[in-house]
Amino acid sequence: MIDDIFVFDNVIHLYDLSEANIRRDRADARPVLEQTLAEVKDLRWKGYPLHDDAQFDWGRRWNVDDMYDLVFRQAPTDMAMAQVVPMFDWFTDWYAPVTTQHQMAATYPDRVLFCGGVDPMLRGLNDALNQLDYQVNELGARSLKFYNGHAKNGDCWRCDDERFAYPMYERARDAGVRVLQFHKGNPHGLQNVEFLSPLDLQAPARDFPDMDFIVHHLALPYFDEMVSLAARFPNVYMSLAGYMAFYRIAPRRVQHHLGRLLQVGGADKILWGSEAALAGCPAPYLRAFMDFEIPDDMRAGYGYPQITRDDKKKILGENFARLMGIDIEQKKAEFAGKAQCSESTVATL
Template sequence: MIDNLFVFDNVIHLYDLSAGNVRADRDDALPARDRILDYIRAQVRDPRAAPGGRREFQWDIRWSVEEMHALVFDGSATDMAMAQTVPMFDWFEDWYSPVRTQHAMAAAYPDRVLFCGGVDPGYRGLADALEQIDHQARVLGARSFKFYNGHAQLKDCWRCDDEKLAYPMYERALANGVRVLQFHKGNPYGLQNMEWLSPVDLQAPARDFPQSDFIVHHLALPYFEEMVSIATRFPNVYLSLAGFMAFYRVAPRRVQEHIGRLLQTAGSDKILWGSEAALAGNPQPYLEAFMELQIPDDLRAGYGYPQITREDRRKILGGNFARIMGVDLEAARRRLGLVAEAA
């Protein structure tokens, strides 16, 4: 916990950026992988470096269960997390964040980690995606599913409101008792057509599947205005900060503006903490930055943004995601040997 607040991280990824996972049949695969590595090296301190120091770190690896536990749980105030599959097959043989390693993380630490599966109808067709939903839910115990509908090649892209392609996946997830659906929106990689990552195609499914909860990652940037409108209007749409606090180091004003706007419009009940480890490095600096975050007086006076409160932080850091996932935080505190939160 941090300041006696339970931290339930919506999103960690055991990535595989190793050379062996790069697709040999795609000329753009290695350059795309290298662009991702360049971004990490430019933005993130080595989580294993000495405090305040920098050294070259081998990010082009397949993250292991032990390494992720050391990074997230030994290295930060995180109490629980969800290991999420990223079904990005464009440049990676075993996907960007493979099913097997996310499941292995949850299997190794069942008291701390939930498994989020992932499928894509562009990979081997809709029938295979539906079979994978069955397998991941019934055999692997997936508590949620992650979707990535915008791809490097247009033939692989699909809309989240496609009633013939997308809706059967949502229906199959519900049939397996999984109602939490998560989507990468915004934040395009490489030469993708960014409009496929707009969140506007989530409005129809959010309306047509009121029994499901839709979690959107990265605040759908650069589609922030659209995302705020959707999250404000649809009661079953939530926003994951998913690595967003990493910007606080270089652009604190931007973060203050976005968080202030979200508190004003969508409300703190709709916001989920997400570190994006390991891609964003050790979660601890971002947790500390979030605890120190204040909405400046000029933004409050000029735009009417509310000040962030301790209750807001409690909800965002873990309370909201626990409610969505049906996790009893008091029971989790006892199970993990944590001191109960003060009233």
């Protein structure tokens, strides 16, 4: 916990950026990977020891020990969800593979939940449904992640497509999975950004009222559209998904966005997400969030509410725990006496 607040990280990824996982049949695979690594390098907060590029090889296959140390020992995280990134454009075994995400949850079942991921355009809808069944029924996936935008237009699909998307939602619901998650905005490489607009989630959110839809990255650059969806649909939520990394670079932008989210959607609709590993260790971002306030001039000029400690409790853990059926007080009792953060990390925070 941080300042006695339970931290449930909505999204961590055990990426596989190794040479073995890069597709040899795609000439753009290596340039896109290098571009991605350069972008996240600029976002990781400088001066934090675990963000030193001289010490860490970020472009590799992340393993369970690496991730546990980064997220739990070096940061005050209590629980997290390891999420598959079902992106096949440049990778032979997904961007964040099923195997390693499941291994993380299987190794630390008290602290980590497994989020699976499928794509109907890889080997067809039937294969995606079979994979969905396997991930939920055999591997214990508690949620599913979708990435409908791709580098080739022919590989893209809409989240409101009743031919491809709805059968996956229905299969997930039949298997007992009620929380679906979507990468929106934040395109990679030369992907068409319009396929990553969140507007195609309106129909599913309306047609599946008994399911919850989590949208990552605030759907930037579709922020206004995303705020509208979250405000209007009771089952649509937003994951910060590494967003606090921007706070040191562009604090006014983050203050504006969070102020708007609190004003229109409310704290109940926001989930904490670190986006570790590539965003770096969650520790400095968590501290920044705990110290975060909406400036007086923005409150006066835009009517934004001040963020409260209760808001932070909801965002850091309570909201996602509610969606996933986790009893925080029970978890606190379970974890009592089990030290996670190193003493040096606690002192830093």
